[in-house]
């Protein structure tokens with residue numbers, strides 16, 4: 543999809559700062575090497591006079607550039623490299639699998655590379671990630687009536703106390719309390735604008751944010767408190783549908799989402815978020831218009847704040863609210879992304 547590029551000085555600054563909010567907005571071709579890179583590539587910092595900017599990888603290819611081997615600009619950012627995919631498939635199919643360094647080597651993998659990838663993508667060790675998955679699955683079983691002791695041994699633990707310790711460390715409560723507690727599984731979903739973090743409960747999607755958005759940790763904390771649940775990596779059936787509908791949205795084939803949403807918040811926040819959902823695809827409103835719409839014409843600032851507190855980007859289209867003078871103003875995921883989403887929608891409207 544074509545979208546106009548910001549001016550070259552802005553782009554070069556973004557490149558120098560390796561600003562991840564420009565991911566998907568541009569790629570940079572390096573004239574001296576014939577290679578093109580993402581804005582965040584660690585490989586090189588070319589001089590200003592040696593670069594040209596393109597709005598997409600395909601455009602760079604059309605100009606004869608080759609994709610950089612280090613930042614792989616033809617793939618979605620955060621996409622697992624080919625060598626890691628069989629391992630991820632294996633974990634997804636059987637999260638209870640035990641995999642130590644020897645097992646990894648038997649699969650032809652270098653354990654330190656595996657660790658590095660998990661640390662970078664998920665902010666935790668590979669073993670920590672596996673433990674989270676195991677505990678998440680154990681939690682689901684106990685919640686649905688399975689006995690704690692059976693679940694412990696089925697989850698591959700040698701002792702009940704070992705299981706209880708591990709469970710507590712991950713979930714922050716003991717396994718026997720699973721009936722009246724909750725965990726929120728989260729996963730990464732790759733989009734053309736960079737990876738997003740999605741969270742779900744059985745009732746629906748409760749989180750969708752760009753992983754590099756400012757205040758993501760605060761958002762996660764608040765969500766956990768609101769739902770009295772801990773956020774852990776894991777799987778949920780809602781993710782498949784979300785993944786599919788986001789892909790359709792980014793290719794211009796979907797204008798509305800029909801996935802159940804979970805939106806805990808104050809009555810005022812809920813009103814504001816419902817107001818956001820009423821803005822049609824491809825349209826924009828001002829904060830003032832939104833305040834009028836929900837019947838609180840004097841609460842413009844409070845409306846803006848509640849907009850910023852939206853935890854489900856894109857599906858609750860806070861990107862469709864702009865300043866009264868037509869300026870884009872704030873967006874948690876960064877203004878470039880807001881602009882991209884608005885241009886995407888106006889080109890498919």
Ligand SMILES: [Zn+2]
Nearest residue numbers: 579583610613
């Ligand atoms: Zn590169």
